[in-house]
Amino acid sequence: MSTNEVAPTNHLSDHQVTLEVNEQAVVLNVPAHRTLLDGLRDELCLTGTKKCCADGECGACTVFLDGVLVNSCLVLCVETEGQSVTTIEGLSTNGLSDLQEEFLNSGAVQCGVCIPGQVVAAEGLLRTNPHASATEIRDAMAGNLCRCAGYERIVQAIQVAAGRRVEIT
Amino acid sequence: MSAANDARAMGAPVIRYGGAERVSGTQRYLSDIEFPDAAHVAFTTLPIGCASIESIDTTPATTMPGVIGAFTAADLPAPMPRFGISHKDRSVIADGVVNFHGEPVVAVVAESPDLARIAADAVIVEWTELAGVYDLDSALADGARLVQDAALRTDDHKHSNVLETADYAWGDLDEQQRETAHVVENTYEFPMVTHFTIEPGGVVAAPTDDGGIEVHSPVQHPYLLQRILADVVGLPLSKVRVIAPDPGGGFGGKQTPRYEPLMAVLAQRTQRTCRLILSLEETFQLMRRSGCRVDARTGFRDDGTVTFHELRADFHIGAYADVAPRVMTKGSYVGAGPYRIPAVRVHARAVLTNTTPSCAFRGFGAPQVGWATESQIDAGARLLGIDALEMRRRNLVDLDEAFIRGDHEARADGRWHQSLERAAELIGWGEELPEGRGRGIAVGIKPGATSGLSQSLVRLLYDGSAIAYAGTSDMGQGARTLWKQILADELGVDLDRISIVSGDTTAVPFDLQTSASRSTVFMGNAVLEACRDIRQRVLDLYAEATDISIDSLEAAPGELSTPSGTLSLIEAAQVGLGSLRGEIIGQGTSRLRGVKGHPLGGDAAFYEFNATAIEVEVDRETGEVLLTKHVTVGDVGTELNPLQVVAQDEGAAIMGLGHSLMEQVLLDEHGCIRNLGALDYRIPTFNDVAVEMISDSIENHDGPGPYGCKGISEGALLCTAGAVGAAVADAIGTPVRQLPLTAERIWHAMQSANAEQPTN
Ligand code: FES
Ligand code: FES
Numbered sequence: 040m041s042t043n044e045v046a047p048t049n050h051l052s053d054h055q056v057t058l059e060v061n062e063q064a065v066v067l068n069v070p071a072h073r074t075l076l077d078g079l080r081d082e083l084c085l086t087g088t089k090k091c092c093a094d095g096e097c098g099a100c101t102v103f104l105d106g107v108l109v110n111s112c113l114v115l116c117v118e119t120e121g122q123s124v125t126t127i128e129g130l131s132t133n134g135l136s137d138l139q140e141e142f143l144n145s146g147a148v149q150c151g152v153c154i155p156g157q158v159v160a161a162e163g164l165l166r167t168n169p170h171a172s173a174t175e176i177r178d179a180m181a182g183n184l185c186r187c188a189g190y191e192r193i194v195q196a197i198q199v200a201a202g203r204r205v206e207i208t
Numbered sequence: 209m210s211a212a213n214d215a216r217a218m219g220a221p222v223i224r225y226g227g228a229e230r231v232s233g234t235q236r237y238l239s240d241i242e243f244p245d246a247a248h249v250a251f252t253t254l255p256i257g258c259a260s261i262e263s264i265d266t267t268p269a270t271t272m273p274g275v276i277g278a279f280t281a282a283d284l285p286a287p288m289p290r291f292g293i294s295h296k297d298r299s300v301i302a303d304g305v306v307n308f309h310g311e312p313v314v315a316v317v318a319e320s321p322d323l324a325r326i327a328a329d330a331v332i333v334e335w336t337e338l339a340g341v342y343d344l345d346s347a348l349a350d351g352a353r354l355v356q357d358a359a360l361r362t363d364d365h366k367h368s369n370v371l372e373t374a375d376y377a378w379g380d381l382d383e384q385q386r387e388t389a390h391v392v393e394n395t396y397e398f399p400m401v402t403h404f405t406i407e408p409g410g411v412v413a414a415p416t417d418d419g420g421i422e423v424h425s426p427v428q429h430p431y432l433l434q435r436i437l438a439d440v441v442g443l444p445l446s447k448v449r450v451i452a453p454d455p456g457g458g459f460g461g462k463q464t465p466r467y468e469p470l471m472a473v474l475a476q477r478t479q480r481t482c483r484l485i486l487s488l489e490e491t492f493q494l495m496r497r498s499g500c501r502v503d504a505r506t507g508f509r510d511d512g513t514v515t516f517h518e519l520r521a522d523f524h525i526g527a528y529a530d531v532a533p534r535v536m537t538k539g540s541y542v543g544a545g546p547y548r549i550p551a552v553r554v555h556a557r558a559v560l561t562n563t564t565p566s567c568a569f570r571g572f573g574a575p576q577v578g579w580a581t582e583s584q585i586d587a588g589a590r591l592l593g594i595d596a597l598e599m600r601r602r603n604l605v606d607l608d609e610a611f612i613r614g615d616h617e618a619r620a621d622g623r624w625h626q627s628l629e630r631a632a633e634l635i636g637w638g639e640e641l642p643e644g645r646g647r648g649i650a651v652g653i654k655p656g657a658t659s660g661l662s663q664s665l666v667r668l669l670y671d672g673s674a675i676a677y678a679g680t681s682d683m684g685q686g687a688r689t690l691w692k693q694i695l696a697d698e699l700g701v702d703l704d705r706i707s708i709v710s711g712d713t714t715a716v717p718f719d720l721q722t723s724a725s726r727s728t729v730f731m732g733n734a735v736l737e738a739c740r741d742i743r744q745r746v747l748d749l750y751a752e753a754t755d756i757s758i759d760s761l762e763a764a765p766g767e768l769s770t771p772s773g774t775l776s777l778i779e780a781a782q783v784g785l786g787s788l789r790g791e792i793i794g795q796g797t798s799r800l801r802g803v804k805g806h807p808l809g810g811d812a813a814f815y816e817f818n819a820t821a822i823e824v825e826v827d828r829e830t831g832e833v834l835l836t837k838h839v840t841v842g843d844v845g846t847e848l849n850p851l852q853v854v855a856q857d858e859g860a861a862i863m864g865l866g867h868s869l870m871e872q873v874l875l876d877e878h879g880c881i882r883n884l885g886a887l888d889y890r891i892p893t894f895n896d897v898a899v900e901m902i903s904d905s906i907e908n909h910d911g912p913g914p915y916g917c918k919g920i921s922e923g924a925l926l927c928t929a930g931a932v933g934a935a936v937a938d939a940i941g942t943p944v945r946q947l948p949l950t951a952e953r954i955w956h957a958m959q960s961a962n963a964e965q966p967t968n
Contacts, residue, residue, distance in 0.1 A: 040262055040334050043254055070322070081321075086240035087233020089456075091406045092488045096886035099406055127233035139231040143223045146851035149859060150684030151230030152406040152456030158231055177894040184886075186406050186457050187684045188862035189855055190894045191901055 058119045060085070061129030069116045076100045076111040079126060087127035087155045091184075098183030101156040101163075102126045108163040110182075127155035130162060137203055138162055141196040149187035157183050161197045169205060173198065217696035217703055218915055221851040225688035225708060226454065237456045238410045238426050239485045246412065247276050249474060249484040250324035252314035252331045253493075257879015258340025258353075258562040259306045261313060261333060269327035274319040276478050278331060284473065290360075291436050291469055295371070295529035297356060298565070300440065300469045305338065307355060307527035308563050309880045310493025315470060317478050321485070340562035341369060342879045344501055344522050347561045355527055355560035369560040371525065372533040374540050376807065378613040379551030384516035388507030392587040396580035397946040398929070399872035400499035400524060402492045403569060404891050407456020409486040409494045411468050413475035420447030421472050426455035428463045428681045428722040434713045440469040441476060445713075452711040458683035459863070460568030461495035463723055464530050489885045496873060497569035498532055498558075499524035500539075500576035506584040512594040512602050516551040517544045517584070521577050525558045526565040533558045535566070538655060539573015541808055545581045546611045546624055546653045546817065547603040562879050568723060570860060571925050574654040575867070579947060582650040582930025586937065596934060597632050597649055604628060604651065611653075616806045620815070622843040622918075624651070626906045627819040634839040634902050635821035644828060645836065648934025649821040652926025655812035656919050657726035659802040663717040664734040666695065666796070668742050670789040672778035673705035678735055679719030680710060680727040684859075685921050686852045687727050691735050693848060694914060698739035700766025700777045728848065728920075729813055729913035730798045736914045737796030743768075745792050746777055749784030814912055817843040818923035820861065822898070822931040826939040831955030833869060833936060838898035845911025845918035857903040857924045864928025865892045869948050 056067045060083060067073075067082050076093070079085045079102070088111060089099035095113040102111045103125040111124075130136055135143075138161055148154050157180070164171055164179045171179065176194050185193065229235035266278035281288060281303045288303040290296045302313045314331045318324035341347035341355060347369040358366040365371065385391070412424040420443055427433050430452040438448045455462050467484060474482045486494065501522050507515040521540050525532035540556035556577075589599045605611045605620045612618035628651060632638075641647060665677040674695050680687040688708040696703050710716055719731060743763035750768060751758045762769045768780035775783075781792055802810035823837040840861040847853045870890045874882040883889040903924070909916030929947055936954060937943040942961035944953050 040336050041256075042335070043252065043329075043331075043333050080240075084242065086236065089237075089406070090239065091408060092886035094488075094886050097406065097488075131232035131234075135228060135232060139228075142231050143227045146221070146224070146855040148224050148227050148230045149686070149855055150405075150407070150455065150457040151226070151235055152237060154230050155233040177897070181893045181895045184406065184891060184893060186404055186459070186863070186891065187855075188859040188892060188897075190862060190892075190897050191858050192855055194894070 054117050056116050056120050058121065059123040061125060067116050071115070071117055073116045074112050075114040075116055075119055075124070078116040079111060085126050085128050089152055089155055098160060099153050099156040101159045101183065103159065103163065108160060127159055130159065138196065138200045141200040142193065145192045145196040145199065147189045147192035147196045149189055153183060153185045157185065157193055164197065165201055165204065169201060171197070171201060217693040218848055222689055222693055222703065222849055224686050225692055226682065236453060237407050238412065238424060238453045241424070241453065243412055243481050243483055246481040246483040247317045247319060247478060248321040248324040249471065249482050250316050250328040251312035252316065252328045252333060253310050253312060254306050254333060254335055255880055256306060256335065256337055257309045257342055257875070258338045259335040260338055261302065261304055261306065261335050263334045264314060265332040266314060268330040268332060269316050272323065272327050272330070274323045275327045276317040276319070276480065278314055278316045278327065279474060279477065280314050289440050289469070291440050291465065292529050293464060293531055294533055297360065298528040300473060306335070308565065310490065310564065312470065315474055317474055317480070317482055337878065340879045342561055342563060342875050344524050344559055347559050355562055371529060371558045371560050372536065374537040374556045374807070376541060376554040377552060379516070381516050381518060381551040381553050384507060384551040388515045389510065390508040390588065390591055391505060392584060392591060393505045394584065394587060394945055396502045396504065396583055398500040398576040398579050399867060399947055400496050400563070400566070401867045401871040402496045402873055402889065403459050403461035405457030405459065405461060405491070408488050408491040410484055411471045412481065412483045413471035414481035415475050415479050418447065420449065421475060422449045422451065423468055423472055424451045424453065425468055426462055427452050428455065428458045428683060430679065430681070430711065430713050431718055431720065433465050433468055436465045437468060437472050441472050450713045452681055454711065455681055455683035458681065459570045460572065460723060463568050463721070466494055492881060492884055493564050496564045496566050498535055498566035498573070498576065502577060502580035504580045504584050506588060508588040508592060510592065512588060512592055512599045514547055514549045514603050517549050517581070519543050519554045519577065519580065521554070521556040523556065523558050523573070523576070524561055526561055526563045528565040530565045530567040532566045535568060535573040538808060539577050542574055542653050542655060543577040543581060545578065546605055546620065546651060548605050548609065548611065563875065570863060570922050571654060574652065574926050575864070575929060578652050578927055579929045582927055583933055583943065583945065586934045587943065597637050600628055600649065600651060618812065622815065622817055622910060623906070623908055624817045624843060627817060627841040627843050630904055630906060631819035631821040631839050631841040634904060635823060635837055637821065644939060645823060645825045646935045646937065646939025647821065647823045648931045648938060649819065650927035650930030650934060652818045652923065654816045654922055654926055655808065656814040656816060657730065657800065658808045658810035658812050660720050660726055660730045660800045660813070662719045662731040662734040662798045664731060664738045664796045665717055666735065666738040666742055666794045668699055668781055668792040670782065670785055670791060672701060674699055674701045675707045675709060676735055677709045677716045678731050679716045680731045681722040682710060683722065685856060686849065687731065689852060690728055690732060690848055694732065694735050695739060698736065698765050699742060726813065726919055728917055729911065732914040732917070733798040734796040737798065738794040741796060742792050742794035743777060745794065746781045746784055750780045753784045753786055814918045816919055816923040816926070818926050820924065820927050820931040822935045824932065824935040824939055826936060826954060828958065831951035831958060833949065833954065835898035837900045839902045840924040841904045841906060842920055842923040843918070844905040844907060844920045845913065846907055846909050846916040847905060848915065848917050853905060853920055854903050856921045858901065860922055860924035861903065861928060862892050862897055864925035865896055865932070867947055868929040868932040870950065872948055
């Protein structure tokens with residue numbers, strides 16, 4: 040006969056973290072194991088950032104941390120002391136961005152669950168590589184899974200938005 | 209946009225309903241919805257595929273502060289309530305045995321998700337491993353342990369692990385065999401794969417003040433869930449409310465109830481709102497596609513004409529029926545493909561194993577059998593030295609020609625050769641290829657729904673805005689966008705003044721299902737009929753209000769013509785409604801009754817047909833496949849929204865690359881899923897899409913849906929494997945018959961091909 044045994048975890052919210060989220064200062068009281076993803080969703084009710092694999096593999100939870108793209112499921116709240124986070128909500132404060140509009144125009148949005156992560160990742164890509172080619176877009180976005188497989192549509196959306204931005208500047 | 213300014217919404221690239229919410233993160237999926245004061249649920253499961261439960265000690269959990277309760281089979285009525293669609297075989301919670309890896313043994317309810325998890329892990333379960341059957345061979349072996357207790361089964365096969373069989377036959381197979389010179393015989397395997405919706409599973413259940421129950425679940429079939437819940441908890445339908453938030457991906461995986469009955473029981477027992485959000489790993493243990501092994505024998509004349517085709521298909525369905533018997537029945541029904549074959553014999557079985565219960569998954573059994581049949585056509589082509597496209601040209605049926613014969617014939621309801629030719633043209637069939645490349649072409653077919661009922665209500669409001677009530681779940685296919693387009697054209701209402709209500713059994717009329725690519729046809733016709741009903745009512749009311757004779761009025765899309773000129777339907781409605789205002793309510797019903805004695809229960813409302821052509825490059829050192837070109841052509845009838853058609857088509861095509869090239873659920877010798885989770889289970893990414901991808905459609909306006917449309921959401925996945933397999937075989941000179949075509953399998957095939965003569 041066998042039994043199931045699992046080591047217990049401490050779930051007490053005994054850590055205080057001060058950080059900035061979408062340009063607002065926030066204070067979190069969380070247990071040490073609380074991920075930034077769960078902190079955003081459960082403590083701050085910022086549910087635009089999605090949770091799928093919780094393993095750093097799907098990209099649904101992509102946010103900016105001090106301007107750099109991260110999978111927020113792989114970051115602990117306690118690691119973000121003094122840092123600034125931008126989520127999909129922070130990218131949507133003045134109506135839809137050009138990228139978001141192009142996602143819609145290209146038919147990139149099916150069920151939509153992966154889309155906030157895709158939009159944040161695409162924004163990060165265009166900020167670092169405004170002239171990204173289709174191949175560079177695919178490489179940069181390869182960590183963002185879409186089971187509806189709108190990949191072709193997303194590449195098109197990013198290309199159109201990139202073209203517009205280059206025209207404007 | 210409105211009919212009044214002549215720009216039709218139908219056929220235009222109208223942007224997805226709910227799109228702005230989805231790109232900005234405000235769309236609320238189940239796990240995003242706040243349920244104040246909810247209690248949280250976590251399951252205790254065992255690291256084993258088949259075991260008897262010897263004892264359960266929940267006290268380590270229940271003594272933790274903040275734990276509300278821990279529920280086991282002992283807390284449920286005896287005999288254990290069981291549920292299911294065709295077979296009531298699934299217990300609400302594990303009942304003395306664990307039948308597959310991940311089956312819940314204990315459900316813990318606690319004040320926080322963390323605490324529920326910790327408490328569920330603290331429960332002590334003593335168990336003994338049983339001789340579980342984890343693959344087809346062990347399940348079918350003499351003396352195999354029965355996955356389901358024969359005493360609980362009433363079917364003919366109850367003393368075996370075969371749950372159901374399906375047989376289809378026509379023509380004289382023996383005679384054809386005697387007369388056929390060329391026969392190929394092979395075995396094909398199709399893997400178990402999981403849906404991997406980006407939204408993992410979840411359910412929230414709450415008791416209501418009137419003694420009823422309210423269940424929130426992102427299901428594709430809310431009304432089916434309502435019926436099953438009512439049955440399990442013993443309440444009338446009117447006291448069971450199902451609220452179905454838009455699923456974050458369904459693909460067939462969110463059709464049937466699984467943990468909802470347990471959650472309803474927990475809510476009743478605790479009188480709390482109970483919330484369960486699964487991890488992706490737990491979601492792997494909730495749904496999968498049936499694996500399949502097909503033995504195929506096919507005869508050919510010298511000119512490539514198929515003379516007979518014999519298939520034995522075993523579907524590896526898992527521990528409970530779910531809809532898998534139907535998957536087996538419907539998938540093998542079209543097993544012989546869209547071909548003109550004088551003699552066919554298909555024998556298919558749904559085989560129980562101690563694995564995750566399989567369910568519907570885009571393609572519904574057709575891709576599994578199609579993989580074998582398409583590969584056999586290619587085997588014949590290689591044997592006879594005939595081009596693979598030419599083989600299909602010679603055997604594919606023409607419009608209105610029977611491809612399924614016997615008592616219940618099925619005839620081609622589209623000009624399928626056009627799709628085949630278009631795919632061939634777009635891939636550049638026949639053009640020279642560089643060394644290391646190969647090309648393949650395949651066709652696929654799937655029966656749409658064989659019966660169905662959709663009901664819809666449309667309200668035209670006084671100010672010229674409108675609301676449609678349509679129970680289709682909007683899981684990515686964009687159903688509500690289409691309803692909006694229909695309302696815009698038929699009533700002349702601006703697109704941005706239309707709301708669609710769905711996902712609530714209390715507010716929205718009945719809809720049988722969101723599956724089988726049937727919603728645009730069935731619900732589409734119901735919405736269309738409701739709009740036409742409104743037009744008739746406007747006409748009647750206008751006549752009554754103005755004393756103009758009904759005979760001199762005529763309603764058309766968006767307008768009413770009167771003896772003194774034409775006015776918009778909205779203006780006419782306002783005149784008709786007069787100073788009391790109010791609204792015009794239209795109702796529409798779309799019903800397809802089944803046919804007695806038909807092996808599928810009825811004729812398919814339409815067939816989805818697709819032709820796929822693929823070009824690959826295979827790395828001879830590693831066996832890795834690079835897709836250089838991927839063409840998919842669907843026979844769509846009419847494109848109602850080109851943006852959505854292309855998205856569905858590409859999406860299905862790329863999803864098909866998963867089971868073709870990389871996806872498979874792997875088990876260890878104890879029935880545990882080895883690649884449980886995203887780290888070890890790969891699905892197609894941006895980098896797996898072909899260098900060049902082309903999605904095209906054939907429009908002959910010959911479908912039964914609104915404006916001549918057909919269902920389109922599955923077609924491009926039906927024959928992906930066949931086309932990829934043929935392309936790889938073309939590139940390396942030998943076929944691989946086991947999916948997925950991993951680099952390792954291809955490398956081995958190349959090594960043995962070097963050592964032997966090529967096979968067919
Ligand atoms: S949820 Fe963070 S990468 Fe998947
Ligand atoms: S849109 Fe459904 S997962 Fe990407």
